[in-house]
Structure formats: structure tokens, C-alpha cells
Amino acid sequence: MTGSEESPSFRLAYVPGVTPAKWVKVWNDRLPDIPLTLVQVPAAEAPELLRAGEADAGLVRLPVDRTFFSAIPLYTETTVVIVPKDHLITAVDEVTLADLADEVLFHPLDDVLDWDSPPGQPAFERPATTPDAIELVAANVGLLVVPQSLARLYHRRDLTYRPVVDAPRSGVALSWPEEATTDLVEDFIGIVRGRTVNSTRGRTPAKTEAEQQRKRPEQAGARQKKQAPAKSAGGKPVGRTGRGRAGSGGGKAPAKRGKPRRRS
Incomplete structure (x- = not known):
């Protein structure tokens, strides 16, 4: 270098x-x-x-x-609505956009949700940032719909949130x-993606690839030797049942048949 x-x-x-x-x-x-x-x-x-x-x-x-x-x-992410802790919405576990129709909802300039049209009643102004909008929610001026991670990031003790089941998600x-x-x-x-350091989909050093290529023919040759059939002294393959036939005394000799007797 x-x-x-x-x-x-x-x-x-x-x-x-x-x-x-x-x-x-x-x-x-x-x-x-x-x-x-x-x-x-x-x-x-x-x-x-x-x-x-x-x-x-x-x-x-x-x-x-x-x-x-x-x-x-x-x-x-799940989408949630941020509300003051004493708001009526806190009495339920989740809400819909229809439940927010009569609420003033802030739509900050840095909003990350892809709305066809913002729900609720329009606020008197659009806050510049999400933290600015949260300050207004704490002042009981309106509510704010955001991804859940932003509600956690800008958490305040006097605020809480509930999931909005039919809102756009980020x-x-x-x-x-x-x-x-x-x-x-x-x-x-x-x-x-959770791959391990030795994952085949990760980057592999060129040397390792070359070594693998060299090993493959050697491994194939070893398998062929191991699987090759044994041969007799005459060069013919000997099967599993061929010992008695090829060797001397390895099996019983076939019985001889005599001439058939004449019937009287």
C-alpha cells in the first residue's frame, strides 16, 4: 500500500x-x-x-x-397514533382511521407515511419536524400518526400511543x-441477511476456490478406486457369489448324474 x-x-x-x-x-x-x-x-x-x-x-x-x-x-413497521395519556383513545387497544376522523392530526413536513390524503381534521399549520409535532401533541393541540419506532424514539412520559390498524405502514x-x-x-x-462468515454466498478467497477445484478430481479418483470390483487371477471380475466357483475347494462340486434306468 x-x-x-x-x-x-x-x-x-x-x-x-x-x-x-x-x-x-x-x-x-x-x-x-x-x-x-x-x-x-x-x-x-x-x-x-x-x-x-x-x-x-x-x-x-x-x-x-x-x-x-x-x-x-x-x-x-406498525403505524401508531401518539396521544396524551389522559386522552379517550387510551381506553382502547387499537384504533382505525375512522376513529380519528374528528381529531386534529398533525402532518409534519418530514412525515414518512405515504398518505393518499391525510386523515382527521387539518391542523392550523404543518410542523417542520416530527419532534415539533410531538411537542404540540403534549400541549393537547392535536394528535400525530407515525411509525412505531418514531413514537419510541421521541417518547415522553406524558404521552402514549395506540396502533392504527388500517393506516399506511412504513x-x-x-x-x-x-x-x-x-x-x-x-x-x-x-x-x-444473517449469513455466517463461511456462507457459500459470501465472498470466498480465490485460493480457496482453486483448492476446491484441485480436490474434486482427487476425491473422484479415490471413490472410483474404492468402488472398483475385485478381479480373479484370470482377470475376470469376481462377484459376491463367485468365490466358490473360481477358487479350489471354496464350494461344493456339482453332483454327477448317472444314466437313467430302464423301466421294466
Whole structure:
């Protein structure tokens, strides 16, 4: 390595609500010499970050531009409504959008849910961010519908949430520019898919492949030798029942037949 070459590293972007810790731990155990740097980015800005090459891959919210990005869907989140703890909704285990029709619902500018049309009554303004909207919910001004991970991320003691069974749901995926599918990206794909370090779908050193190719003919030759039939002194194969016929004294001699007697 020359002095001008940089040491390999991997930059992983992730959006609010996504927790990459379990995959980062596997990376550090498996590739301790290659540092992984986490880059937190708002969901709306993640695509441009990846396009600009400021991260090698990202844990992002779907949908993504499939003409430019590759994506592996990982999971889909439950959608919930955040309410004050003394709200009537807390009396039930789950709600529908129809139950929220008369409620003021905030629709922040960074909303990640793909609404055909936002439910509920429109708020007097659109908050800039989800945290801003949660502050307004705490002030008893309205309610907020978000993926469950965001409700947990911005948890407050005076607020709680309930699932909204028929609301749009947000999917999370591993995504990266298709033309920038590097070996390190492949390594991280293997980790999120749960492959072991010795998985045949992972990257295999060329030397190991060559060794496997050399071993195959040798193993085939050994099997052929083991399965080859034994031959007699005359060069003819001897079957399992052929010992008595080919050897001397190995079996009983066939009985001789005499001439048939005449009948009187």
C-alpha cells in the first residue's frame, strides 16, 4: 500500500427510528480491521446523501428510486397514533382511521407515511419536524400518526400511543447505489441477511476456490478406486457369489448324474 491510498472503511447512513446496533456489532466482530462509521440523516435527505457518495449504503425508508438504487426490504413497521395519556383513545387497544376522523392530526413536513390524503381534521399549520409535532401533541393541540419506532424514539412520559390498524405502514430497507456495489457493501448485505462468515454466498478467497477445484478430481479418483470390483487371477471380475466357483475347494462340486434306468 502506498502512502496515497486510504485505509478501507465503511460508511452506513441511517434514518431516525432505525436501530443499526445489532448489525454494527456483527460487523465489528467479523471485520475488526475495517471501521464502520454511522451517519445519521433525516429520511428525506438519505437518497441525496447516497447519490453524493457520502455513505456507502443506508438503512432508509421505502420507497426508493429503483432506477438508481438497489434495495433489500428488511421489515415493515406498525403505524401508531401518539396521544396524551389522559386522552379517550387510551381506553382502547387499537384504533382505525375512522376513529380519528374528528381529531386534529398533525402532518409534519418530514412525515414518512405515504398518505393518499391525510386523515382527521387539518391542523392550523404543518410542523417542520416530527419532534415539533410531538411537542404540540403534549400541549393537547392535536394528535400525530407515525411509525412505531418514531413514537419510541421521541417518547415522553406524558404521552402514549395506540396502533392504527388500517393506516399506511412504513417499510425499512438496506439501500445503496446499484453501480457502487463494492465488496464491503456485499459484506454488509451478508450481515443483514444473517449469513455466517463461511456462507457459500459470501465472498470466498480465490485460493480457496482453486483448492476446491484441485480436490474434486482427487476425491473422484479415490471413490472410483474404492468402488472398483475385485478381479480373479484370470482377470475376470469376481462377484459376491463367485468365490466358490473360481477358487479350489471354496464350494461344493456339482453332483454327477448317472444314466437313467430302464423301466421294466
